[in-house]
Structure formats: structure tokens, C-alpha cells
């Protein structure tokens with residue numbers, strides 16, 4: 001198994017670190033355009049092997065795609081992160097060109113790879129990668145819902161004073177401050193609806209906090225987050241390489257599912273060795289359905305901004 005992570009910045013390096021520690025591949029290639037950075041971070045990571053005991057080899061590359069040849073899974077994190085006060089959507093101008101050229105280069109050397117797109121605005125970047133790659137839709141996965149759901153579970157756990165490990169919950173829709181849909185109605189504490197423990201007001205606040213989870217961290221840190229994004233991306237990669245068939249909300253191509261066509265949006269999918277294998281059709285309430293349709297409108301408006 002060979003995995004490539006494009007972009008050796010905060011999210012890319014953290015993703016690679018998580019992948020390496022869990023030995024999800026024999027080799028992990030980290031690629032960046034900044035001279036020496038990917039090589040340096042890879043060597044730094046490999047120097048933890050003697051301390052942590054893993055056997056995966058990290059390999060750095062300054063824009064040399066030859067090194068990525070024959071990758072089974074490729075994660076794309078290259079692109080600008082937002083600064084406080086910005087939306088993810090404002091990154092489209094710069095990041096569309098980056099994601100487009102990276103996708104083309106990757107496919108030249110790894111035509112069979114499953115692509116996991118992280119760069120923002122993620123749903124639109126995933127749509128763009130799909131358009132450029134021309135590969136079966138099940139091999140293109142956008143990472144957003146895994147992270148947003150982890151934040152949702154964390155906020156629920158903090159409010160309830162319990163471990164996030166006992167909380168189940170999903171965020172679907174777009175990966176944007178106003179397009180996410182935290183499904184509070186379906187969230188549980190070990191199978192028991194969280195509404196048995198929290199008031200409607202508390203749940204509404206948790207949903208609102210989840211939606212601006214990324215913006216909150218960006219304001220605190222000065223750039224966007226990387227620990228949970230890196231862990232969420234590695235979580236998807238693990239489900240692919242270990243063929244775990246986990247149900248994870250991911251941005252995937254909808255062709256009529258959830259009432260939408262020709263769009264990438266977050267819905268629960270089964271993730272396994274072939275990419276996303278199946279879309280889980282949740283029975284949404286009328287209110288949730290309306291929120292999904294509104295979210296799709298906003299994602300579609302962003303997709304329309306992409307150069308032809």
C-alpha cells in the first residue's frame with residue numbers, strides 16, 4: 001500500500017503523521033512545492049519511528065510527482081487556508097488552480113488512486129477534482145463531514161460532561177459556515193437520543209457552534225485548524241485501506257440521491273477498499289430536507305464560479 005499526501009502544510013503533515021503512526025501503508029509520500037519542506041517534515045516524522053515503533057516509511061518530495069507513482073490513495077490538502085474573518089468560499093480563486101493542476105499531475109502517475117480532497121472550499125474543490133480526473137465517482141471523496149461530525153460530538157460531550165467516544169452524531173450538507181446540517185435529532189449517547197439529556201435550546205446552540213467550528217478555531221489560532229482535520233482525513237484513509245466499511249459523512253457525487261444531481265455534498269457513505277461504496281439514504285424530516293436543499297443551492301452557486 002502506498003499513500004501520497006499533497007501539501008506538506010499544517011493539515012497535510014498532520015494527516016501524514018496520523019497515517020504513519022497507524023501504519024496504514026508501507027510508504028507515505030508527502031509532496032509540496034516549497035523547496036525542502038516535505039523532505040524535512042518526512043525526515044522529522046521518520047525520526048519518531050525509533051520512539052514510537054512504527055514501520056511506515058515517509059518520503060518527502062519537492063514537486064516531483066515521479067515519487068508519487070503507483071499510489072493507492074492520494075490526499076489533496078494543497079492550497080491556502082483562511083484567515084480570521086474570511087469564509088472558506090473566499091479561497092476559491094487561488095485554490096481552484098492549485099487543485100486542478102495537482103489532480104492532473106497525480107493522475108498521470110497514479111491513474112487508479114482513490115482521491116481524498118481536503119482543500120477549501122472543499123465541496124467545490126472535490127467537484128473540480130472529479131471533473132479534472134475523469135475517474136469513476138466512487139474514487140473521489142471530499143473530507144468535511146468526518147471533521148464536522150467529530151466537532152459536533154465533542155460539543156455534545158462537553159455539554160453533557162461525558163466522553164466523546166460514547167456520542168454518535170452526524171453532520172451532513174455542505175462544508176461551510178452556513179451550509180452544514182448537524183443532525184441533532186439523530187444524535188445519541190450510546191444509542192439513547194441526546195434530547196433525553198439536553199434541552200432544545202442547548203441542542204440548538206451546539207448545532208450553531210458546530211457550524212462555525214472551523215471559524216471559531218481560525219479566530220483563536222490565526223489560521224485554520226489542523227489536528228482534528230488531519231485525524232479526520234486519516235480516519236477516512238484508514239477505512240479505505242483496512243476496508244472497514246465505516247459509515248462516514250463525506251462529500252460525494254449525488255445523482256438524484258437526497259434530491260440533488262451533479263453536485264458534491266456531504267452525505268453518509270460506506271467507505272471501503274474501493275472508495276465510497278454506498279450512499280446511506282437517511283429518512284430526513286421535512287425541516288432537514290429543506291435545509292439540505294438550501295445548502296445545495298449555496299454549494300451549486302460556488303460550483304458555478306469555477307472556470308469552465
Ligand SMILES: NC(=O)C1=CN([C@@H]2O[C@H](COP(=O)(O)OP(=O)(O)OC[C@H]3O[C@@H](n4cnc5c(N)ncnc54)[C@H](O)[C@@H]3O)[C@@H](O)[C@H]2O)C=CC1
Nearest residue numbers: 007009010011032033078079080081118119120122143229
Ligand atoms: N476540508 C476540511 O475539513 C479542511 C480543509 N482545510 C483546507 O486545507 C487546505 C490546507 O490547509 P493548511 O494545511 O492549514 O494550509 P498550509 O498553508 O499550512 O499548507 C498548505 C500547503 O500547500 C502547499 N501548496 C500550495 N500550492 C501547492 C501546489 N501547487 N502543489 C503542492 N503543494 C502546494 C503550500 O506550499 C503549503 O505548504 C486549506 O485550503 C484549508 O482551508 C483545512 C482544514 C480542514
Ligand SMILES: O=C([O-])CC(=O)C(=O)O
Nearest residue numbers: 082088120214215224225
Ligand atoms: O475552517 C477552515 O477554514 C478549515 C476547515 O475547513 C475546518 O477546519 O473546518
